[in-house]
Amino acid sequence: MTKKPLKSWKTLASESKARRKTPLNPEQVEKLNKIFEEIDKKQERADEDSKRKIARQPEV
């Protein structure tokens, strides 16, 4: 079996950068946006609940 030739070190950074800079596809963005929307809603609800709790506390 022939040995695979080694890649040059000069291409390591550009290959790595290209992998990091690959943009998300529309399905990935849509999936993330759904999750993000859900988080926003839950966080807003949690904020309102805590405000209501504080408002309900009797004044000292």
Place this chain on the structure above:
Amino acid sequence: MGKVIPFSEIEFYLTSIEKSNAPKGTILDTNVLISASYDVRDSHAQITEILDILQYKSYRIFATVNTRSEYLEFQRRLILTESLLDLVDEFSIAKLPKNARARIQTLKGSLKTSVAADSEKDEVFNESQLKKIKREFSAGPHSGQKNWLEICDTFLKGKIANEDQSLMDRGVEYISPNDESQKHLFDASLGWPEAIGICEKTGTAFSDSMILNALKASKLTFIVTLDFDVGYAALSDPNMKDVVVPDRLFKETRHYHFPN
């Protein structure tokens, strides 16, 4: 005592050691691997040239398990940092949750400030900053970290494995006296007491002490590093081998003299 060799003299150095019976191979420090993979660093061009010379001259290139872990840790933080910063970019079509956006923006500001103050600092979030961002993706005290898992699935899945593979594609091997194919490279056991001894003698970071210990236990003649401390430790140990460093560091080590 080991010698410190500047990058500019590597070819003369390699010619000089080729006459010896030492195996043709070297150990790389984590910083060397990071600089080779990240062209933002000043030393990037110099280090890729040195590594290509070693490859051309058929030197086996080794890294320790510790080095591999530190390298992959850097890649993890780099990938997450760039992905998270892309999400807050003004042209991003991702609609980040309010709290997460605010947190990333704030930490982006701190990161830019610290990089502006120290040119050697990488524009990469540290672990504490990443943890703060991660917390913002939790929808509430009982919602767990499932959302963060989705983010990891989108941004990290397969990517760290690719970075690891990239090193292997360039011939990086992980040094181990337990590997049958490497047994002939060692003439001493690779133990913790020796690594602790190196650390206690020079105060070198423990990860560097482990690399130096691997070099000492092996029959390899030299390591390549970008770290002044490793050169310093080599000069201070009468039984240490050689260290190849950038010319700038070589000039610094010339100020130190140790008894033989």
